[in-house]
Amino acid sequence: MKKTTLKDIAKALNVSVSTVSKALHDIPEISEETRILIQNYAKEKNYRPNYNALSLKNKRTKSIGVIIPNMLNYFYMQVLQGIEKEAAKNGYRIITCISNESYQKEAEILDMLSTGSIDGFLLSISKETEENGAFSHFEDSVKFGFPIVMFDRVSDHIECDKIINDDLNGSVNAVTDLVKQGCKRIAFVSPFKNLSKGRIRFEGYKKGLALNNIPFDENLVINSSEPDYKQYAAMISPLFNQKIDGIISTNESTAVAAMKLANENGYKIPEDLAVISFSNGLLARHSNPKLTCVSQHGEIMGATAVKKLIEKLEQKADSNSFTTELVETDIVVRDSTR
Incomplete structure (x- = not known):
């Protein structure tokens, strides 16, 4: 006879596995009616916990x-x-x-x-x-x-x-590195607007500018929620309607798209435009030119x-x-x- 599982109970009663588990553990987040229904059904089906794979409260699975x-x-x-x-x-x-x-x-x-x-x-x-x-x-x-x-x-x-990575100081250091190379019009490109790491990297970018006495210019910022990578070029292209000499990108794919657009717009990399990307993966090592990166270890x-x-x-x-x-x-x- 097949042993009844949490999934079986959940499927039979049209509830989630989490709800079943809460009911069987008497966690007071579900209604009394639901709790009694689940417990009675479990008893009827002779449900028994899997004692060979219990949580850390009882036995380790390692x-x-x-x-x-x-x-x-x-x-x-x-x-x-x-x-x-x-x-x-x-x-x-x-x-x-x-x-x-x-x-x-x-x-x-x-x-x-x-x-x-x-x-x-x-x-x-x-x-x-x-x-x-x-x-x-x-x-x-x-x-x-x-x-x-x-x-x-x-x-x-x-x-x-x-x-987490020290993304704040990672961005600050990237800005400072570009400033030391003579960059004054440093753009920020990110498809991670709605993610915590994207927001922290953006704050680091603004802090880096302030520490290097460079005014923040919102026209140099492309900060969006992640589109399909095929849309990166369209997302970045408005940057090249003005003069820029540096780019900090929060991921490698947008950096590579930016370098491609830069070449199409007559920029030489790194002579006219320096680019730094977060992450340090295969794309960075095999792009042309190879990408300078903020390595996240x-x-x-x-x-x-x-x-x-x-x-x-x-x-x-x-x-x-x-x-x-x-x-x-x-x-x-x-x-x-x-």
């Missing part, structure tokens, strides 16, 4: 759930490499899932893994979740006893440990996130105390700057 927003981003591959190495060193395995920037998929992954497959989560928030400000699925996981460490894309709305970020989570899982750190750790950036100089 498994960590990792959720990344997309699999095409080289930075996240670097983070995963750091996570896997550090996890293996400490006797943990990882279960990696991809949200594809979808809130719905992200919530489903948390539901699926919270049935006892893992001890805790490492995750970077999907674009849709961050833009919609919908974070209750993270709160539920924490309430069920699954600690979360967020990396790269994080939310101040969730009480958990966070590992993905492997270090991944390893740091794992260490922080394991400290919580093995009770080496206060479970009610949370920190935000910064991973320093540095500038990797290539051919797109002087």
Whole structure:
């Protein structure tokens, strides 16, 4: 006879796995009627928890759930490499899932893994979740006893440990580097307007200008929510209606699109226009010219996130105390700057 699972109960009663779990744990966030309905159905079907894969409250699985927003981003591959190495060193395995920037998929992954497959989560928030400000699925996981460490894309709305790049000073240093090369009309290009890291990088850009006594000019800013990469050229083209001598881009794809447009508009790189991009992936190394980058050290970020989570899982750190750790950036100089 097939054993009844949380998913079976959820499907039969047309509710989420999370709702079933709350009812069975007597968490008072659902109606009394729903709680009794679920508990009675579970009893009728002889539901029993999977004692071979219980959460950290009872027994460790020595498994960590990792959720990344997309699999095409080289930075996240670097983070995963750091996570896997550090996890293996400490006797943990990882279960990696991809949200594809979808809130719905992200919530489903948390539901699926919270049935006892893992001890805790490492995750970077999907674009849709961050833009919609919908974070209750993270709160539920924490309430069920699954600690979360967020990396790269994080939310101040969730009480958990966070590992982020020092993007503010990364932008400040990029501006200062361009100023030292003689740039005075430095543009800012970003498709991450609605993401926390995009906002921080923009603040760093403005701070860098102020520190170098260069007035802020909103005409030199292209700051949008992420369009399809095929639209980057159209997004950036208005910049070339005026004179510019430097560009700071928040990702490699927009930087490469900007360099292509610069060539079409008669600019020589780096003689007439210097370009610095965040991230330090394959595109930067193989573009023409090769891109100078603000390197984010993905492997270090991944390893740091794992260490922080394991400290919580093995009770080496206060479970009610949370920190935000910064991973320093540095500038990797290539051919797109002087």
